[in-house]
Amino acid sequence: MLSERDLDVFEILVKQNYEKVFKTIYFYTKDKYLTEDAVQQAFIIAYKKLNQLKSKDKFESWVTSIALNEAKHILKNKINKKITIINDFHIETLSYSEEDNIDLKGDIDNALNKLKHKDNEILVLRYYADLTLQQISDLLDISLSNTKVRLHRAKEAFRKLMNQEINQNQEVEVQWPYQKKNLSE
Structure with a gap:
């Protein structure tokens, strides 16, 4: 179990990284609900294994990797589901006026x-x-x-x-x- 301090650090890391991890996985899956599932599962796994992370600076890439693996696992289990990585969502992230x-x-x-x-x-x-x-x-x-x-x-x-x-x-x-x-x- 994590200490109170570790829990506070984890909460801060989640707040700092959730949106970017979500967008990255959404690019990959093109499915909001599947992305939510994968990202939530990734943060649960990250919470359980936080003591294995040597540097908090690498948290974002670590949890993104976990989320991507979770998304792949979910997609693999869906029958006849084809992965389309990019869709109209990425246009919103390009903020040119x-x-x-x-x-x-x-x-x-x-x-x-x-x-x-x-x-x-x-x-x-x-x-x-x-x-x-x-x-x-x-x-x-x-x-x-x-x-x-x-x-x-x-x-x-x-x-x-x-x-x-x-x-x-x-x-x-x-x-x-x-x-x-x-x-x-």
């Missing part, structure tokens, strides 16, 4: 949704959950060099898709005035 960035947000959303599951997963873990390459390697149970290769390939695939999305939008913008002009003649 300029109108020009609305198109960019849509392009990012489209590109991320078109990525393979493996590519999407590693990008979310690295750039949204802020996990280190070693943490990702441990979490996905792959070698560090394989993690680096997968991350590199995922970034390349994302760049290609983003270029396609941007080019498609530019073509539409260029063609639209001509189409409008032709309709009025």
Whole structure:
């Protein structure tokens, strides 16, 4: 059992990290209720094993890893449930106010949704959950060099898709005035 002091520290850690862990797992599951279950279970596990955590500075990545494993376990047990990592939710986390960035947000959303599951997963873990390459390697149970290769390939695939999305939008913008002009003649 944890001491009163440890319980206070745990409560502070939960308050500081709950939202980010929730958003990260939500990106992965695209299901609010499944995410709630996984995150709550992760914090219960973290509470029970808090004495195993050597540094409180690593609490966020540790509990995120636990929550991701819980989400994977829950999803694995659901029949015919396909994992879709990114959805419209991530647009809300991009807080740009300029109108020009609305198109960019849509392009990012489209590109991320078109990525393979493996590519999407590693990008979310690295750039949204802020996990280190070693943490990702441990979490996905792959070698560090394989993690680096997968991350590199995922970034390349994302760049290609983003270029396609941007080019498609530019073509539409260029063609639209001509189409409008032709309709009025």
